[in-house]
Amino acid sequence: MPPLLTLSDLTKTFGGLSAISNVNIEVHQGEIVGLIGPNGAGKTTLFNLITGVYIPTNGSLTLHGEVEINLAKASPHEIARMGIARTFQNIRLFKNMTVLDNVLLAFHTHVNYSMWEAILHLPSFNKKEAQLKKEALDLLKIFNLDRKRDTLAKNLPYGEQRRLEIARALALKPRLLLLDEPAAGMNPQESAELMELIKWMRKEFNLTILLIEHDMSVVMGICERIYVLDYGSLIAEGSPEQIKNDPRVIKAYLGEV
Incomplete structure (x- = not known):
């Protein structure tokens, strides 16, 4: 079975500067996948590409199903009707x-x-x-x-x-829910409740979830796989345990653990 969402060599430049560079990501049906990285790494830009706010400079975004859909040719409201919804870092x-x-x-x-x-x-x-x-x-x-x-x-x-x-x-x-820093501003108790809510939503609504989050207790607690962005490029992908122990991720983002 193909992934629900495939990003292939995705690139977005602004005025000659690359915000996203040759990013390849797959999100499979029913997964909870994390996207982490330092501020300015390109995470929200990636969400904006998936939801049609930005048009990619190069590469492709494909939503798989009965018919494969090229998201780069769809408007934000069309993408929403196709089954992709999102929340925002700053509540809107x-x-x-x-x-x-x-x-x-x-x-x-x-x-x-x-x-x-x-x-x-x-x-x-x-x-x-x-x-x-x-x-x-x-x-x-x-x-x-x-x-x-x-x-x-x-x-x-x-x-x-x-x-x-x-x-x-x-x-x-939606079939695919994008959560942009859902735990921002929450205390530890609220973050723990959020994790249970996300897991429950995945099961109850048959969702696939891709989330950006800086709270590592949330990311490591609920994500099956994690992608790591730095300066617009992917530097690592793997299980929470693999990411936590990856020297490149420690250097770029997590610090000494």
Whole structure:
């Protein structure tokens, strides 16, 4: 079976400077894969390439399935509909919308209304809206946010904003979920709870997960494989144990362990 996602000789330059250089990565169905490296190594640039924010200078990105899809030729909203969702290092919610509306907005990417259904609020429209609201509330309940459905996103504590962002990403019904530093700003207890949540999400939603993270307890605790970037190039790939003991990774990122 081919990988779910393949990056082949992926390169991205800005003004002649390489942010990503000849990167090769495979992510297989059902895996939790880590992407680590120093600040400025190119990790978020790689996520932006996968999700269509940037177009690669060279190389290819392929989403495998019944039909192989060249992601480099798709727009961000098309990629989202294909089954790739993400969260961001800096939380990007619609802060002046309610918790419920943030999630409903994501669910709506999978529903098509005719103009007349929406304008006239026909029974078919009302039925679809009711079903979406139920699904959104069910999802919020999983993340213990259902009681705050009418709260503006900006008024949530940081940890709840992070959970809402993950819930909104899941509302896109992805096959591949990209998590950009999900443990940022969390204390050790919250990080431990996050690890359990990620493992549960993988099983419950049949997800494949690629995550960027600086918290090594999270990376080493949940990832089956880890890729390491430095100055835009891959310097290592392997199991957590292999990465932890790789001299190149220790020198570039982990320090003496």
